Amino acid sequence: MAKIIKALKGWEGFLLALLTMIVIFNSTLAPEYLQVNNWINLFELSIEKIIVALIMAFIIINAEIDLSVASTMGLTAAVLAWMNHAGHPFALALATAFLMGALAGAFNGFWIAYVGLPSLVVTLATMIMYRGGARVFMEDKSFGDFPEWFNNLGQQGLIGPLPFALILFVILAALAIIILQYSGFGRYVYVIGNNREVARYSGINVRRIKLILFTFSGLISGMAGILFAARLGAVRGDTALGFELDIITMVLLGGVSIFGGSGSIFGVLLSILIILNLRNGMSLLNLTGHLQTGVIGILLILSVLLPNLAQRVQELWRRRRYRSSSGEEAVQMP
Amino acid sequence: MNPASQPIMQLRRISKRFGATQALDDVSLDIYPGEVQALIGENGAGKSTLIKIMTGIYQPDQGEMRLEGRPIKVRNSQEAQVYGIAAIYQEPMVFPDLNVAENIFISHRDFGPLVRWKEMHRRAEAILAQLDVRLDVRQPARGLTLAAQQVVEIAKAISLDARVLIMDEPTASLSAHEVRQLFLLVERLRKKGVAVLFIGHRLEEVFEIADRITILRDGKLIASHLASEGVSAEQVIREMVGREVEEFFAKTTAERGDIALTVENLGKRGVFSGIHFQVRRGEVLGFAGLVGSRRTDVGLALFGIEPADEGRIILDGQEVEIRSSRQALEHGVAYMSEDRRQLGLVLPMSITANITLPTLRSYLNGLGLVQRQKEKSVAEKFKERLSIRAPSVEAPVAQLSGGNQQKVMLAKWLNAGPKVLILDEPTRGIDVGAKAEVHQLVDELAEQGLAIIVISSDLPEVLSMCDRILVMREGRQMGVFSRDEATQEVIMTAAMGQNNAVAEGAS
Numbered sequence: 001m002a003k004i005i006k007a008l009k010g011w012e013g014f015l016l017a018l019l020t021m022i023v024i025f026n027s028t029l030a031p032e033y034l035q036v037n038n039w040i041n042l043f044e045l046s047i048e049k050i051i052v053a054l055i056m057a058f059i060i061i062n063a064e065i066d067l068s069v070a071s072t073m074g075l076t077a078a079v080l081a082w083m084n085h086a087g088h089p090f091a092l093a094l095a096t097a098f099l100m101g102a103l104a105g106a107f108n109g110f111w112i113a114y115v116g117l118p119s120l121v122v123t124l125a126t127m128i129m130y131r132g133g134a135r136v137f138m139e140d141k142s143f144g145d146f147p148e149w150f151n152n153l154g155q156q157g158l159i160g161p162l163p164f165a166l167i168l169f170v171i172l173a174a175l176a177i178i179i180l181q182y183s184g185f186g187r188y189v190y191v192i193g194n195n196r197e198v199a200r201y202s203g204i205n206v207r208r209i210k211l212i213l214f215t216f217s218g219l220i221s222g223m224a225g226i227l228f229a230a231r232l233g234a235v236r237g238d239t240a241l242g243f244e245l246d247i248i249t250m251v252l253l254g255g256v257s258i259f260g261g262s263g264s265i266f267g268v269l270l271s272i273l274i275i276l277n278l279r280n281g282m283s284l285l286n287l288t289g290h291l292q293t294g295v296i297g298i299l300l301i302l303s304v305l306l307p308n309l310a311q312r313v314q315e316l317w318r319r320r321r322y323r324s325s326s327g328e329e330a331v332q333m334p
Numbered sequence: 335m336n337p338a339s340q341p342i343m344q345l346r347r348i349s350k351r352f353g354a355t356q357a358l359d360d361v362s363l364d365i366y367p368g369e370v371q372a373l374i375g376e377n378g379a380g381k382s383t384l385i386k387i388m389t390g391i392y393q394p395d396q397g398e399m400r401l402e403g404r405p406i407k408v409r410n411s412q413e414a415q416v417y418g419i420a421a422i423y424q425e426p427m428v429f430p431d432l433n434v435a436e437n438i439f440i441s442h443r444d445f446g447p448l449v450r451w452k453e454m455h456r457r458a459e460a461i462l463a464q465l466d467v468r469l470d471v472r473q474p475a476r477g478l479t480l481a482a483q484q485v486v487e488i489a490k491a492i493s494l495d496a497r498v499l500i501m502d503e504p505t506a507s508l509s510a511h512e513v514r515q516l517f518l519l520v521e522r523l524r525k526k527g528v529a530v531l532f533i534g535h536r537l538e539e540v541f542e543i544a545d546r547i548t549i550l551r552d553g554k555l556i557a558s559h560l561a562s563e564g565v566s567a568e569q570v571i572r573e574m575v576g577r578e579v580e581e582f583f584a585k586t587t588a589e590r591g592d593i594a595l596t597v598e599n600l601g602k603r604g605v606f607s608g609i610h611f612q613v614r615r616g617e618v619l620g621f622a623g624l625v626g627s628r629r630t631d632v633g634l635a636l637f638g639i640e641p642a643d644e645g646r647i648i649l650d651g652q653e654v655e656i657r658s659s660r661q662a663l664e665h666g667v668a669y670m671s672e673d674r675r676q677l678g679l680v681l682p683m684s685i686t687a688n689i690t691l692p693t694l695r696s697y698l699n700g701l702g703l704v705q706r707q708k709e710k711s712v713a714e715k716f717k718e719r720l721s722i723r724a725p726s727v728e729a730p731v732a733q734l735s736g737g738n739q740q741k742v743m744l745a746k747w748l749n750a751g752p753k754v755l756i757l758d759e760p761t762r763g764i765d766v767g768a769k770a771e772v773h774q775l776v777d778e779l780a781e782q783g784l785a786i787i788v789i790s791s792d793l794p795e796v797l798s799m800c801d802r803i804l805v806m807r808e809g810r811q812m813g814v815f816s817r818d819e820a821t822q823e824v825i826m827t828a829a830m831g832q833n834n835a836v837a838e839g840a841s
Binding site for chain 2 (some may be wrong): 068075168178182183184185187190191194197198200201203204205236261262
């Protein structure tokens with residue numbers, strides 16, 4: 001109980017309050033909003049992005065960034081569609097696509113972890129490169145004709161009305177919470193994000209952990225690309241174009257620090273719910289998509305601004321108290 | 335040389351305090367035009383603080399500065415520039431992508447909104463000609479030698495009409511030839527009437543260049559000698575270290591066990607070479623030396639952070655290879671960094687998480703999850719044993735005082751169960767009480783059979799804590815002294831490179 005109260009005080013508490021407000025507001029706008037089908041629909045429209053947001057949270061907490069996720073989605077979807085179209089067995093196409101995703105991630109990881117290049121630059125380059133790869137496979141065409149079971153997996157409910165991707169997301173989210181918050185690996189992710197030198201001086205293999213993270217980023221993005229192909233039933237060269245920004249927005253709005261070292265999956269889940277419901281509510285109000293995007297942008301700026309402000313106020317408060325209690329100012333040795 | 339003239343700058347009763355440390359205590363100093371004044375003292379004597387006050391980086395708590403008799407307040411380095419006070423440092427701060435002339439005039443605001451390149455190049459050439467230095471002013475600073483970069487810095491100071499030039503260990507990374515060139519330059523500055531404050535560690539250089547030798551110790555000005563009065567090196571060293579050695583704790587001599595660590599001819603190209611020593615179980619070996627003596631680099635080599643590239647490391651009779659900190663830990667070598675905030679602790683994380691960090695694997699269950707109760711109880715144990723004062727072991731270490739943070743760091747490495755524990759400046763920046771506790775603890779650890787290496791710039795500390803003391807100077811081992819032979823004078827003499835014969839004979 002004490003833990004829950006403590007969590008509510010921080011950024012996550014703010015997100016939870018915001019979410020509650022949006023849900024109440026939306027439900028007064030339209031009675032059908034609260035129906036299960038609407039909620040499933042909400043999730044389904046962004047399911048690939050929110051799956052990738054989970055691994056992106058790991059990457060950003062580790063004080064890195066991966067801009068190439070959407071291009072990796074496009075690349076794996078393209079590989080899958082192209083191989084299927086060329087008449088290869090579908091199982092082989094699937095396996096190749098998965099492998100492609102993992103390789104794309106490992107390629108990023110190699111340059112970042114072992115050569116020491118900044119992830120912003122490496123993944124910007126591979127974002128362009130992987131997108132180029134997708135376009136090479138697809139040219140200007142659109143390939144579909146996937147096996148029926150594959151399309152059904154993307155478009156129909158697996159258990160009742162719940163689609164496969166949503167169930168997968170719930171499982172992955174639970175796994176992400178366990179790994180990040182409770183496992184030794186998760187501890188390392190936070191430590192490296194906070195201060196990679198302390199990690200290195202503590203005998204932690206920083207490079208290996210970064211390589212693992214980026215490989216998983218590629219693998220999961222690849223999987224999301226495959227899910228996207230199943231849902232749409234067809235793939236083009238520009239499939240998933242620009243998704244990376246939505247994904248990063250979800251993570252940052254969830255209270256993950258862009259400088260690394262702090263944040264939680266719980267916060268990211270809340271921010272995902274907020275973005276999805278906010279968009280839904282704005283659609284109910286007949287606001288255009290562009291306007292919706294603008295509102296999300298404002299929210300993102302607030303997400304960076306508010307915790308900073310809160311921290312400053314807190315520090316001022318603490319300093320004043322400290323001064324009056326000890327009569328001496330806190331000392332900072334140079 | 336005309337030391338009879340009026341001082342250009344006077345420091346009057348300057349004091350500065352950082353927490354528990356009195357960095358400067360009532361220091362008064364006169365600086366004369368056309369005179370080279372050497373400022374010497376041990377690490378932590380207050381030299382850097384004094385420079386930083388003169389250049390406006392720190393404000394003194396008490397005291398005042400006068401320039402040509404008028405009191406001045408230097409609030410930042412821009413103001414120092416206006417007053418004609420300039421400083422150049424061991425590592426020159428040039429902009430590598432700008433050319434020599436641009437670097438010289440980087441701080442000038444008198445060129446108007448547009449750069450007049452020809453004019454700037456001509457003036458840069460004129461300044462360099464004044465100094466009798468040949469350097470292409472159009473050449474980018476990248477690729478200049480350290481010595482040439484210093485020349486650029488000096489030219490910069492001259493372009494700003496600096497009347498007081500502070501040189502903070504300018505010779506530390508120069509070759510002998512470059513030092514000669516630099517001294518010729520200093521000579522010319524002296525003739526021009528510039529007042530030079532020269533901070534140095536090499537006594538022979540100090541005696542060569544200085545007109546006046548001023549000694550700081552523990553933040554106090556101890557003495558100021560005119561070189562013409564013929565002061566001896568012995569006297570200067572005595573004055574540098576001369577404080578009474580207060581016995582802050584009585585060392586117990588632990589039962590010596592087997593040799594835990596043997597290091598043979600360890601070296602790393604361009605950093606250190608020929609390091610040779612043994613440590614037994616229950617023994618505390620001290621590493622003494624001045625800034626730039628590369629003691630920390632030896633520690634980092636043994637811990638695999640910056641592996642050595644020659645020599646042998648033998649642990650418990652087995653030759654081992656240490657290429658990473660992981661390997662070092664597996665072989666039972668732990669290194670506690672001198673930089674608590676940047677390299678030692680994850681400040682926002684809990685005491686528990688920090689203590690278990692190097693050994694986290696042993697707290698994982700079969701699924702790779704951290705067993706919170708297990709690590710918490712270990713942390714509680716250390717909290718009690720080292721009397722870490724904190725509200726709980728779940729408190730972030732950022733909230734603790736320096737001394738308690740230091741204890742958390744000690745706990746972190748003790749918990750790794752090392753055979754050899756390297757402590758780098760274990761008591762830097764902590765108060766007297768915590769310091770005594772750390773000393774006591776190190777003593778106990780040795781008694782329990784740990785082999786301990788203490789790297790410390792605090793000479794009295796090294797003398798009272800250690801069984802033997804290895805002295806380094808500029809990457810070389812100057813000697814190993816037993817507790818009986820080691821006095822502050824002996825250590826300082828070796829550390830400053832005086833009288834090598836004695837030092838080598840003692841190892």
